[in-house]
Amino acid sequence: MKCDKCDKPATVHLTQVINGKMQKLHLCGDCAEEAGVGPGATFSMSDLLLGQGAAQPLARTGHNRSCPECGWTLQRLRKVGRFGCPDCYRSFEKEVTGLLNSIHHATEHVGRHPRNRVKKLSVRHRIETLESSISEAVVAEEYEKAAKFRDELKALQQKGTEEGNAHDH
Amino acid sequence: MTIEELLDAPCTWFIDHDPSEIAISSRIRLARNIEGIPFPAHAEARQRESIREHTLEMLKGSTHFEGGSFFRVDELSTLQKTLLYERSLISKELAEEGEQSGLAVSPDLRDVVMVNEEDHLRLQVVRPGLSLEEIWEEISAVDDEMEEILEIAYSDRFGYLTCCPTNTGTGMRAGVMLHLPGLVLMEEIRPVLRGLGKLGLAVRGSGGEGSDADGFLYQISNQITLGRSEKSILEDIQEVVSELIQHERNARLRLEESQPAALRDRVGRAMGILKHAWILSSKEALDLLAIVRLGLSLELVEMDRAHEIEQLMVEVRPAHLQKLAVKELSAEQRDIFRAEWVRSKLAELKKGRKL
Numbered sequence: 001m002k003c004d005k006c007d008k009p010a011t012v013h014l015t016q017v018i019n020g021k022m023q024k025l026h027l028c029g030d031c032a033e034e035a036g037v038g039p040g041a042t043f044s045m046s047d048l049l050l051g052q053g054a055a056q057p058l059a060r061t062g063h064n065r066s067c068p069e070c071g072w073t074l075q076r077l078r079k080v081g082r083f084g085c086p087d088c089y090r091s092f093e094k095e096v097t098g099l100l101n102s103i104h105h106a107t108e109h110v111g112r113h114p115r116n117r118v119k120k121l122s123v124r125h126r127i128e129t130l131e132s133s134i135s136e137a138v139v140a141e142e143y144e145k146a147a148k149f150r151d152e153l154k155a156l157q158q159k160g161t162e163e164g165n166a167h168d169h
Numbered sequence: 170m171t172i173e174e175l176l177d178a179p180c181t182w183f184i185d186h187d188p189s190e191i192a193i194s195s196r197i198r199l200a201r202n203i204e205g206i207p208f209p210a211h212a213e214a215r216q217r218e219s220i221r222e223h224t225l226e227m228l229k230g231s232t233h234f235e236g237g238s239f240f241r242v243d244e245l246s247t248l249q250k251t252l253l254y255e256r257s258l259i260s261k262e263l264a265e266e267g268e269q270s271g272l273a274v275s276p277d278l279r280d281v282v283m284v285n286e287e288d289h290l291r292l293q294v295v296r297p298g299l300s301l302e303e304i305w306e307e308i309s310a311v312d313d314e315m316e317e318i319l320e321i322a323y324s325d326r327f328g329y330l331t332c333c334p335t336n337t338g339t340g341m342r343a344g345v346m347l348h349l350p351g352l353v354l355m356e357e358i359r360p361v362l363r364g365l366g367k368l369g370l371a372v373r374g375s376g377g378e379g380s381d382a383d384g385f386l387y388q389i390s391n392q393i394t395l396g397r398s399e400k401s402i403l404e405d406i407q408e409v410v411s412e413l414i415q416h417e418r419n420a421r422l423r424l425e426e427s428q429p430a431a432l433r434d435r436v437g438r439a440m441g442i443l444k445h446a447w448i449l450s451s452k453e454a455l456d457l458l459a460i461v462r463l464g465l466s467l468e469l470v471e472m473d474r475a476h477e478i479e480q481l482m483v484e485v486r487p488a489h490l491q492k493l494a495v496k497e498l499s500a501e502q503r504d505i506f507r508a509e510w511v512r513s514k515l516a517e518l519k520k521g522r523k524l
Contacts, residue, residue, distance in 0.1 A: 070207045082287075085207040086322030086330040089337075099334050100327065106396020109328025109338045112309070114316045128325075 003028035067091035127156055170238040170274075172245060176252050176492065178278060179480075188475050189466035191414045192299035193346040193386065196257070197308050197403075200331045200340035201290040201315060202322040208332035209270075209285040217269035221284045227318040228273045228282060233311050238274045242267035248497070251488035257295060260286055280311055287332050288340075290315065299410060301343055301403045328395065338395030343403055345410045350385040350463040351420030354435070361416065362387075368409060369393050384455035384482060385463075389413070425467055436464035444515050449508040454485040458511075472518045481514055 003010045003026060010026035066073040072084025074092055083089065089096050097107050130153040137146035170178075202208060209217055221241065228234040242250065242263055253272070254264035263270050263286050271284035283291040292315065294308045315321065322330040329340035336342070352358040362372050371392045374382025389410055391402045424432050439460035443449075449457075462478050464470040472478070483489055485507050491498050494506050 069205070070211060072207075072211060081334065082210065082332050083208060083330075083334070084211040086202055086204055089324055089327055089330050096327070096334070100337055100395055103335055104338065104393050104395035106338075106393075108326055108396060109324075110396055111328065111339050111398035111400070112312070113325075113328070114321055114323050115313060 001026050006030075065092070127153060130156065170276075172238075172240060172249055175238050175274060175278070176249065176256075188462045188478060190298060191348055191417050192410065193348055193479075194257075194295055194297050195300045195304055195343075195345045196293060196295045197301065197304045197341060197343045198291055198293040199308060199312055200288040200329065200336045200342075201292065201312070201319075202330060202332070203289045204320040204322040206289065209287065209289060210332065214269055217285050220289055221269055221271040224282070224284050224290065224319065225271050225273060231314050231318065233280055233314055234273050234275050234282070236276045237280075238272075240272045242270040242272055248488055248491055252492060255483065255486045255488050259283055260291075262286060280307065282311075282315075288336070290319075299345055299407070299414070301345070301407050304343075305399065305403055335392070336394050339397075339399050339402070341394055341399050341402065342390055343399075343406055344388045344390030345406065346386055346388050347410065347413060347417070348385055348459065348462065349382075349387055349413075349417050350459055351417045351424055353382075353385050354432075354463075355420045355424055357416075357420060361413065365389060365409065365413075368405070370406065370409060383452050384459040386455075386459070421463070421467060432467075433469055436460055436469050439464070440470065440515075443511050445512070446508045448504045449485070449511060450504055451485055451487055451507070454507055454511060455482060458482050458485070474518055477514070477518060481511065484514075485511065 001010045002008070006028060008028035008030065010028055064073055064075060067084055067088045068091060069087035070085035072088050072091075074095060077083060077088065077092060077095065101107050130149050134146050134149045134153065137143070137149060203220060206212060206216055206220065209220075212220070225239045228237075229239060242259065245253075245267075250259065250264040250267060253259045254261055258274065258281055259267075259272060260283065263272075263283055269285055271282075273282040273284070274280070279294055279296060281293045281295075283293070292308055292311055294304045294311070296304055296307075324330055328338040329336075331337050331340050349358060352361055365372050369392055371390050373388050373390075374386065389406065391406055393402065439457040443454070443457050443461065458478055458481055461470060462482075465472065465475045465478065484493060487503060490503055490507055490510065493510060498506055
């Protein structure tokens with residue numbers, strides 16, 4: 001049997017069930033090592049939890065992607081189940097969401113937050129939410145909705161700039 | 170306070186209890202990190218160093234820690250570090266490694282900040298008994314102050330950003346240490362522990378992972394840190410622990426009712442061994458002392474200063490024992506010295522009859 005990534009003989013065989021579908025992956029020693037699932041690899045909880053790490057197409061998810069802030073790679077995140085720096089959460093946002101969901105069955109924080117930043121953050125949060133609502137509405141071809149969100153966003157951004165200017169003076 | 174003074178101070182959250190108290194202590198810790206700096210394991214030594222110096226400096230001037238004690242963990246001896254660990258002031262990881270790590274302890278010894286553990290900062294508050302609500306008030310105030318003096322890494326979406334995804338969100342781990350000899354002796358502990366797992370709570374023996382808890386001490390804590398507020402997590406633990414305490418009380422009563430002779434035999438033998446043994450391992454000593462504590466709570470044994478049994482439960486731990494011996498001891502020497510120490514202590518506590 002040949003390696004799924006190159007033509008060398010496959011020596012590592014992974015089987016995984018994702019969404020009820022069994023997926024198999026066959027890798028040669030080198031590719032397995034590179035993917036962090038080689039014979040010498042220790043499987044961490046995140047390996048199993050991240051799941052896709054093993055069975056999803058590795059090349060496409062870009063397993064060598066790294067955090068621009070600290071250089072931590074996705075591969076290391078999968079292997080050790082730890083982040084390199086606080087910015088890794090943004091750098092690997094998609095993977096983080098999946099990982100958190102499998103650990104906590106939740107992806108959004110509820111509860112305490114730093115007091116001094118409450119206002120600033122909630123405006124930013126609202127802006128981000130509106131931005132994604134707009135794209136969703138556009139994709140769903142609900143243009144009226146999208147326009148409404150856009151107006152709201154404009155107003156919010158306007159307000160933010162004014163406040164920012166006020167602070168500068 | 171010097172490290173020696175700190176280690177000489179009584180371990181207030183563990184001793185001075187009524188022996189019938191089932192909840193020994195409660196603890197909450199919050200994991201916090203500083204924005205824009207790699208987590209300790211990935212940071213360079215100089216970054217860790219600067220975080221430690223900066224944080225300790227800031228804490229020295231804060232209302233909660235002013236007049237407290239501040240240490241560079243890597244400047245402490247192995248024995249001192251182990252002592253701090255045995256008193257739950259630092260984690261095992263910090264006791265074993267501790268490179269460029271720091272420790273701040275408030276003057277009343279209740280609030281602790283570990284610097285450069287797995288996260289840049291770990292705030293911890295421990296109090297005796299079941300007191301999560303009070304601890305939450307206290308630790309929130311400490312956290313508020315930390316947030317004023319440091320840029321804490323936080324995202325609107327994911328909450329507090331921590332090194333390990335199992336802490337993301339609230340960054341909070343809250344736990345209660347319970348003394349459950351009744352449930353263990355009635356052989357009812359396993360289903361109880363399994364049930365707790367299903368409720369999303371973690372249980373571990375005080376001696377570490379594994380099902381057999383030294384001294385019948387179990388720590389119950391939350392596992393989920395994301396998607397639920399601290400208050401609701403704490404309420405859950407509080408509720409489950411209160412139920413568990415009730416179970417333990419019941420188990421003790423049923424134990425006395427259904428097996429009066431076996432129970433007295435067990436307590437009597439524990440006293441006998443502790444009073445006469447010449448070699449005692451840490452686990453054996455803890456288990457036997459825990460049985461004596463059970464005997465005290467059911468008034469099968471009487472002692473002049475019953476609460477000192479709890480102090481003994483701290484003193485028999487390896488590092489504390491070496492501190493008492495004022496020298497380093499090999500494992501074998503420790504077992505002999507431990508037996509000697511327990512014998513002399515129990516002789517001081519006298520009485521002991523009444524089975």
